[in-house]
Amino acid sequence: MTEKDLIQRCRQGDRVAQRELYERTSPKVYRLLVRMLRNTDDAFDLAQDVYLKAFAQIDKFDGRSAIATWLYRIAVNEALQFLRRVNIARERLQQMGVAATVEPHGNGADARLDVEGSLATVAPTDRALLLLRYQEGLDYRSIADALGCAEGTVASRLNRARERLRVLLKGGYGNREGTTSPMHPKGSG
Amino acid sequence: MRCEEIRQQLGPYLDNELPSGVEALVSAHLEACKTCRLESAALNRLASQLERAPSVPVPDALWNSIEHRLDTESPRVVTPPPIEPVWAGRRGPLALAAAVILAVGLGTMGLMSSESHAQPSVSFCVLLDALPLDAHKAFRKFLVLYDAKQVTPVEARRHAPELSFDTPTTLPGGFRLQGVYLLRFGERPGIAARYDRNGEFLAAIFHTPVRQEHHGTHKDLPCVVGQHRGHKVQVGDWKLVHLTDPTTCHCVLSRLDEQSELPSIMAVVAPPAR
Incomplete structure (x- = not known):
């Protein structure tokens, strides 16, 4: 079944087609959510929301991008909104001296070292950019579609995100360890 | 360059x-x-x-959960038959029960008002779905979803003057208050309270009542606390009971027996509408 046929059948509420769309795209969507949230329980919950929203709003999908890119967009939006809510709640509860009421995100099983660990500490929007580019392999145009920004801004935002990540990493990259920009000899280039 | x-x-x-x-x-x-x-x-x-990211297998249960929600969260609007609230002279849980409208249904609910369709919604899915695994965690997720801010009982009343509720420091049966939270259901305030009795968890949630709502996963059951129509949602041993008066929907999540302990608690947390 072509993607176009699949979407058409999904628009008619065809459960088989919905399952097929899920089978084709869920590894990507779920993986992105796990990486964004660093918590498999939350990713499980939000993945449900993503697909329910997608099936409910599939009439809005205009076909200009791949369906997977459209799902990425929904997933990124859901994840960013969720992280925003969690942060607000955590800050409020911490202000009230009850930080433990909301459990910190990133459980032990999800904790990873080095790049993954640093990736978890960059701003969620930067994380989304880096994940879409490097782990999901999207080109700049698809990233722009997924994030709802202009294609021209993807390169500069990725540059900034990479630099922030490298600052956090502080080591492990040859003789440029810990530096955010190389020291060029005057007049070089 | x-x-x-x-x-x-x-x-x-x-x-x-x-x-x-x-x-x-x-x-x-x-x-x-x-x-x-x-x-x-x-x-x-x-x-x-x-x-070089490690692979992340999709849980087998994910599609089942999605399909379950597709089946149960379709926008079938259920309108309970009108029941006139009779608050005057209420004494005890049975009288309370007779005097309320019990909102039917869970899931996504439109708030009762002339502009109900434009109002934000209250979703209990996050609470119900996670209940069988860990009730505390399910409740925490609900708090996060609705921007919980811990407040004192007095502050709760001040922030949600339109709701009628009570969050006493102890409930019948020996439950002790652990925390009160101000929630935001869109533009409307809500209140949640957490109680404990030797490790036994009980939560109360108060929000603006509903007239129309999308039917959830539950069945419309005989009233659990009295003579009026009503329902409970049961997930394993857990029950989420709604008791609604003209200003407030009072929801209590517990494992209590609905014939013995629950009515007296409902009577305390759901005082007469002002």
Whole structure:
């Protein structure tokens, strides 16, 4: 079944087609959510929301991008909104001296070292950019579609995100360890 | 191009996103400039590390959960038959029960008002779905979903003056208050309270009542606390009971027996409407 046929059948509420769309795209969507949230329980919950929203709003999908890119967009939006809510709640509860009421995100099983660990500490929007580019392999145009920004801004935002990540990493990259920009000899280039 | 300009292009260069003319310029520069070559190599290693992510298998249960929600959260609007509230002279849980309208249904609920369709919703899915695994965690997720802020009982009343509720420090049966939270259901305030009895968890949630709501996963059961129509949602041993008066929907999540302990607690947390 072509993607176009699949979407058409999904628009008619065809459960088989919905399952097929899920089978084709869920590894990507779920993986992105796990990486964004660093918590498999939350990713499980939000993945449900993503697909329910997608099936409910599939009439809005205009076909200009791949369906997977459209799902990425929904997933990124859901994840960013969720992280925003969690942060607000955590800050409020911490202000009230009850930080433990909301459990910190990133459980032990999800904790990873080095790049993954640093990736978890960059701003969620930067994380989304880096994940879409490097782990999901999207080109700049698809990233722009997924994030709802202009294609021209993807390169500069990725540059900034990479630099922030490298600052956090502080080591492990040859003789440029810990530096955010190389020291060029005057007049070089 | 100078090194600084080249460095701005290295990311897109390594990502194969540069126009061919610019790509050739960057390539030529890298041939000649060792410093930029090192920077390019560092970026390349970073990219390689980012790409080497461990695989994440999709849980087998995910589709089942989605399908379950597709089946149960379709927008079937259920309108309970009108029941006139009779609050005057209420004494005890049975009288309370007779005097309320019990909202039917869970899931996504439109708030009762003339502009109900434009109002934000209250969703208990996050609470119900996680209940069998860990009630505390399910409740915490609900708090997070609705921007919980811990407040004192007095502050709760001040922030939600339109709701009628009570969060005493103890409930019948020996439950002790652990925390009161101000929630935001869109523009409307809500209140949640957490109680404990020797490790036994009980939660109360108060929000603006509903007239119309999308039917949830529950069945419309005989009233659990009295003579009126009503329902409970049961997930395993857990029950979420709704008791609604003209101003407030009072929801109690517990494992209590609905014939013995629950009515007296409902009577305390759901005082007569003002």
